[in-house]
Amino acid sequence: MPALLALALAGCAANPPARELAMPRTYAHGIGGATFLIGGTFVPGRSPDGNSLILYGPEGAFLIDSGRHADHLTAIRQGFSGIGMTPMAIVNTHWHLDHASGNPALKAEHPGIKVYGTSAIDAALTGFLANSAEASRKALAEGAIPASAVPDVEGDLATIARGAELRPDVTVREGGDLVIAGRPLSLRVANHAVTESDLWIYDAAEKRAIVGDLVTMPVPFLDTACPEGWLAALDAVAASGTEQVVPGHGPILTMAEFGAWKSAFGDFIACARGTGALETCSAGWLTGAKPFLMGDKRAKGMADYYGELIRSGKLDGYCRA
Numbered sequence: 420m421p422a423l424l425a426l427a428l429a430g431c432a433a434n435p436p437a438r439e440l441a442m443p444r445t446y447a448h449g450i451g452g453a454t455f456l457i458g459g460t461f462v463p464g465r466s467p468d469g470n471s472l473i474l475y476g477p478e479g480a481f482l483i484d485s486g487r488h489a490d491h492l493t494a495i496r497q498g499f500s501g502i503g504m505t506p507m508a509i510v511n512t513h514w515h516l517d518h519a520s521g522n523p524a525l526k527a528e529h530p531g532i533k534v535y536g537t538s539a540i541d542a543a544l545t546g547f548l549a550n551s552a553e554a555s556r557k558a559l560a561e562g563a564i565p566a567s568a569v570p571d572v573e574g575d576l577a578t579i580a581r582g583a584e585l586r587p588d589v590t591v592r593e594g595g596d597l598v599i600a601g602r603p604l605s606l607r608v609a610n611h612a613v614t615e616s617d618l619w620i621y622d623a624a625e626k627r628a629i630v631g632d633l634v635t636m637p638v639p640f641l642d643t644a645c646p647e648g649w650l651a652a653l654d655a656v657a658a659s660g661t662e663q664v665v666p667g668h669g670p671i672l673t674m675a676e677f678g679a680w681k682s683a684f685g686d687f688i689a690c691a692r693g694t695g696a697l698e699t700c701s702a703g704w705l706t707g708a709k710p711f712l713m714g715d716k717r718a719k720g721m722a723d724y725y726g727e728l729i730r731s732g733k734l735d736g737y738c739r740a
C-alpha cells in the first residue's frame with residue numbers, strides 16, 4: 420500500500436492493539452517445494468510489508484518481493500542465511516513500496532542480483548510516487564503526521580528519492596516461462612490490475628500461484644488499481660490450474676478460499692460501481708470477506724475509503740491503455 424493511505428490510516432484513532440490481529444509469522448518458514456514464506460505484517464499505526472518468498476533451485480536462491488521496513492529485510496536476510504544461500508535475483512510482483520523497498524539494500528549487499536519486474540515503475544516515479552512524496556513532505560512540514568507514523572513516512576520518502584534504483588534489470592513485458600536459479604517458473608503479466616502492469620508467478624511443479632497484491636487482506640488495496648482489470652487477472656489465476664494461492668498480504672489460500680475472496684471482491688467492485696449507498700458496499704465486503712479480515716478492526720474504515728475511491732472515478736485513469 421502506498422504512502423498516502425498509510426497516512427490516513429495512521430490518523431485512525433481506533434487502532435486495535437496488535438494482539439487482536441492474527442498476523443502471519445514474520446520469520447521465514449517452509450511451505451513446501453523449496454519455498455519459504457516471510458509473512459508481511461500490518462501493525463496498527465504503521466504501513467504494511469507485503470509477503471516475501473524465498474525459492475531455491477539447483478543453481479541458487481531468489482526472492483519474490485522485498486518488503487518495506489528494516490525488520491522485514493532482516494527477516495529476509497535471516498531466511499537466506501538459514502538455508503545457507505545468497506539471493507541471485509528478485510522478482511517484484513509490482514512496484515508498491517511495501518514490495519520493492521528492500522531492493523536497493525539487497526542489491527548493494529549482493530551486486531549480482533538481477534531484478535525482474537514490469538516497466539510500470541517508470542510512470543509511477545513521475546506520477547503516483549512523485550505526488551505522494553510531495554503530499555508527504557507537505558504533511559510533515561505542517562506537523563500533520565502522528566509521531567508514530569513519521570519514521571514510516573520518512574522511510575518512504577528516502578526510498579522514493581532513490582526510486583530509480585527500484586527499476587528492473589530485466590523488464591518483463593509479455594510474461595512466459597523462464598528459469599531462475601535453475602528453477603522453471605512461469606511469469607504471468609496482468610495489465611491494468613493492481614498497477615498499470617503487475618506480475619504473478621505460477622510454479623507449476625508445486626501447483627502454486629504467487630499473486631502479489633491480486634489478493635490482499637483485510638481489504639483490496641486499490642490505490643493504483645483498475646478494478647475491472649484486477650478482476651480479469653483473478654479470473655486468469657483461477658484458470659491457471661493452481662491448487663493454492665499465496666497472497667501479497669495474508670495467509671496462503673486454498674482454491675475454495677480464493678474463490679470466496681474473489682467473489683467478495685467482485686461484489687464489492689460491482690457495488691461501488693453502482694448507485695446504491697456506499698455503506699452497503701463496505702458491509703457486503705465485511706460479510707463476504709469475513710474469513711479474511713483476520714480480526715482487523717480497520718477493515719471497515721479501509722473498505723469505506725476504497726469504495727469511495729472507486730465511486731469517485733479517480734481510478735478510471737488506471738483502466739486506460
Ligand SMILES: [Zn+2]
Binds near residue numbers: 667
Ligand atoms: Zn502490498
